[in-house]
Amino acid sequence: MAFTATRGGTHGQPMSDMNVTPFIDVLLALLIMFIMVIPIATHALLIPLPNGQGEQPILENNLVHIDRSDRLYWNGAEMDRQRLLNQLASVAEIPKPDQPVVRFEPDALASYQTSARAIALIKDSGIENFAFVGNEKYREFGKAD
Template sequence: MAFGGLEKKTTAAPMADINMTPLIDVMLVLLVIFIITAPLFTHAIRLDLPKVAAAPARQTPQTISLAIDDAGKIYWNGNVITLDQMRARFADAGKAAQQPEIQLRAARATRYEVIAQIMGAAQQAGLERLGFVTDPPPPVPGH
């Protein structure tokens, strides 16, 4: 036997071979773990907002047009307002008998934090109709 027998031999030398199977198993498991987790180490998420071909949104008297520029300024139907003023207007609109639809336009470089604050303020005011407005794609020549 490779490990020795039950009888005592005076000539039996200690085993000098290293069993490599457990070491290889551990290395293969570590390799699989690193292969799976390596794509998760990237910190930057590239996010390109879509350009879609959709019918233009209809404007009604109950439509609120909110726009956000690159600097995070909020425009209510074309007029600059602060976040607190917007929350107050949302509260007034939420109390109305017929709730308005909010159409949100955001510049490509707008921080998501500002958009999340607007969505949260609308939800707190009880406004449920929120739509995102995108730019139409550029026309393709020859089509």
């Protein structure tokens, strides 16, 4: 228990205040440990990148099609997303004046998410000759083949 000293050097009454210095020391030590343990936040941006050449032949007019089961096709050949990206990158490597046309034709019952991702894939690959085709089949909303 701490006592207060008077001016005369004699001890006075006991202090009624609590000594919080050890409490603050422990809190600061815990804070430093938490700062050291918590990992540094890193920002990750996942960008799909081509990892090879396209496997299918590149024609003058190429068709990217999505069927009602959300499967991707390049000129009738079924592909996954990475293979389609590789194929699109191969088309984008062709010089601009001679670059072939890539046409996009989703099925009426293809999901919007798959269609939007395919369009973003085509856009991000750097293709400039791009067209939507087949929309005239769906002039009336809700009608599918």
